[in-house]
Every structure is written in C-alpha cells, then in structure tokens.
Amino acid sequence: MKIDLSGKTAIVTGSTAGIGYAIAKGLAQAGADVVLNGRTAAAVEQAVATLAAEVSPANIRGVAADVGTAEGCAALVAAQPSADILVNNVGIYGPQDFFEIPDAEWTRFFDVNVMSGVRLSRAYLPGMVERHWGRVLFLSSESGLNIPAxxxxxxxxxxAGLSISRGLAKRVAGTGVTVNAILPGPTLSDGLEAMLQEAQAASGQSMEETAAAFVMKHRPSSIIQRAASVEEVANMVVYVASQQASATTGAALRVDGGVVETIA
Structure with a gap:
C-alpha cells in the first residue's frame, strides 16, 4: 500500500513536539502540505525548521496560536482558512486528585482538550463537505475508556472527544468526509520521557526499559508490555487520513498496546 497525500493540506494542532510532531512528519512524508501549530512562535519556528530538514522536499509552514482559546482558534483559521485534513491533537494532562481540582482547572482542560477540536472542526468541516473529501481526526486516549482515578x-x-467524533461522523454522513478518533495508550513521547527522567537516572536502565517498567506498573493489562513509539501512533493517523481509509468513519481506533480490556 502506498499512501499518497499529495495536493492535500493537513493541519495538526499541538505539533511542535511529541505525538503531534510525529503525525506532522508522517503526513509530510506522505506528500501532504503540513501546517504545524503551537502556542509560541519560537517553538513553531524551531519545529518547522526541524521538519523541513527531516522531510525534503516538503511544503511546511507554521502558525503560532493557542487553540485552547476561542481567539487562538480564530487566529489559526485566519492564517489557514482551508484544510483537507484536520488532526485535533493538542491536549494537556497531569495527575491530580479529584477533590483537589478547582473549577478553573476543569475549565482549562475542557477548553484545551475539547473545545479546540469543536471550534476547529466547526471551521474546517464545511469546506471539506463542499469539496466532497476530508478527514477529521480527534486524538483521544485509552484513558477515555479506562478513566484513571x-x-x-x-x-x-x-x-468527550469520542462522543464528538462519532456524532460529527453521523452529521457529515454520505459527504465523502470521514471523522474518527485515535486512542493511544502509554506512548514514549517528550512528555513521558520528561516525567521518567528521574526514575531512569536512578535505575540505570535505558529510557525504553524505564518506560516499559512504568507501563507494567500503571497499565498492567498492556499486551505489548511496553510504551508505544510516537511513530506507531502517527502511522495509524496517516492511514486514517488517506484515501485508502475511506470506509472507516465514526470509529474509535486504538493504538493502546492492548491496554483496554475489551475485544471490541
């Protein structure tokens, strides 16, 4: 199978590092014109330069905008009014006990993780429908099914991302546009590496070994018994964004290493 996204424009939110950057790279390697996004101009410029060096020739640009706000979403749309592929990847996370989470933190997580995708899908989907082709992907998580305490x-x-993606798929039924959710499990991203640095230094193991130990302690149902790579998550996204995945829509596609204990 050869995936060719030549002539398609893809926007990947939160793509200056981690899974988002790997997705942007995979889409660029498949021939798409890619728009990187992050909150700061410095981070975006660095990511654009790095990606341009890694994938050549490629048409890559960046837009600095905080899509966790309505103003940031509007700025991204103003800078890039049209897209064929929208990957709603931006997200924040962090452990905190339920009884210590203030209202403001609930609102912040909702704005970044949910409303960014709502606002950008609302902006870009109509154009996809008019052109009878488009792909919208929401980066959910196995934590959307296995809610962590x-x-x-x-x-x-x-x-919430799963609900929105399924509902949007129904809303644009029969138009040639697909909407899906991707559910990564524990993934060796920049964020996880930073979180595990102290443990790795203490253990003397490699980062991969340290991450595998973390997975088996905190997600013991993992079947692959290790963290996924960011490239493994990106591979699923690139396929679902392709013409070859035209019959896949309204789906929750797991790249969780078998963490979720269900056969469906």
Missing part, C-alpha cells in the same frame, strides 16, 4: 478530569475530556 488520578486524572478524572483528563479522562472525561478524552471521553
């Missing part, structure tokens, strides 16, 4: 506010937002 120490991150209830995060799990709630990832469950």
């Amino acid at each position: 120490d991150m209830i506010h995060y799990g709630f937002t990832k469950t």
Whole structure:
C-alpha cells in the first residue's frame, strides 16, 4: 500500500513536539502540505525548521496560536482558512486528585482538550463537505475508556472527544468526509520521557526499559508490555487520513498496546 497525500493540506494542532510532531512528519512524508501549530512562535519556528530538514522536499509552514482559546482558534483559521485534513491533537494532562481540582482547572482542560477540536472542526468541516473529501481526526486516549482515578478530569475530556467524533461522523454522513478518533495508550513521547527522567537516572536502565517498567506498573493489562513509539501512533493517523481509509468513519481506533480490556 502506498499512501499518497499529495495536493492535500493537513493541519495538526499541538505539533511542535511529541505525538503531534510525529503525525506532522508522517503526513509530510506522505506528500501532504503540513501546517504545524503551537502556542509560541519560537517553538513553531524551531519545529518547522526541524521538519523541513527531516522531510525534503516538503511544503511546511507554521502558525503560532493557542487553540485552547476561542481567539487562538480564530487566529489559526485566519492564517489557514482551508484544510483537507484536520488532526485535533493538542491536549494537556497531569495527575491530580479529584477533590483537589478547582473549577478553573476543569475549565482549562475542557477548553484545551475539547473545545479546540469543536471550534476547529466547526471551521474546517464545511469546506471539506463542499469539496466532497476530508478527514477529521480527534486524538483521544485509552484513558477515555479506562478513566484513571488520578486524572478524572483528563479522562472525561478524552471521553468527550469520542462522543464528538462519532456524532460529527453521523452529521457529515454520505459527504465523502470521514471523522474518527485515535486512542493511544502509554506512548514514549517528550512528555513521558520528561516525567521518567528521574526514575531512569536512578535505575540505570535505558529510557525504553524505564518506560516499559512504568507501563507494567500503571497499565498492567498492556499486551505489548511496553510504551508505544510516537511513530506507531502517527502511522495509524496517516492511514486514517488517506484515501485508502475511506470506509472507516465514526470509529474509535486504538493504538493502546492492548491496554483496554475489551475485544471490541
């Protein structure tokens, strides 16, 4: 199978590092024109330069905008009014006990993890429908099904993403536009590496070994018994964004290493 996204414009939110950057790279390698996004101009410029060096030739640009706000979403749309592929990847997470989470933190998680995708899908989907082709992907998480007791506010937002993606798929039924959700499990991203640095230094193991130990302690149902790579998550996204995945819509597609204990 050869995936060719030449002539397609893809926007990936929160794509200056981690899973988002890997997705942007995968889409660029498949021939798409890619728009990177992050909150700061410095981070966006660095990511654009790095990606341009890694994938050549490629048409890559960046837009600095905080899509966790209505103003930031509007700024992104103003800078890039049209897209064929929208990857709603931006997200925040962090453990916090339910009884210590203030209202403001619930609102912040909802704005970044949920409303960014709502606002951008509302902006870009009509154009896709008019052109009879488009792909919208929401980065959910296995935590949207296995709600973590120490991150209830995060799990709630990832469950919301599943609802929105399924409902939007129905809303644009028969138009040639697909909407899907991707559910990564524990993934060796920049964020996880930063969180595990102290443990790795203490253990003397490699980062991959440290991450595997973390997975087996906190997600013992993992079947692959390790963290996924960001490239493994990106591979699923690139396929679902392709013409070859035209019959896949309204789906929750897991790249969770088998963490979720269900056969469906």
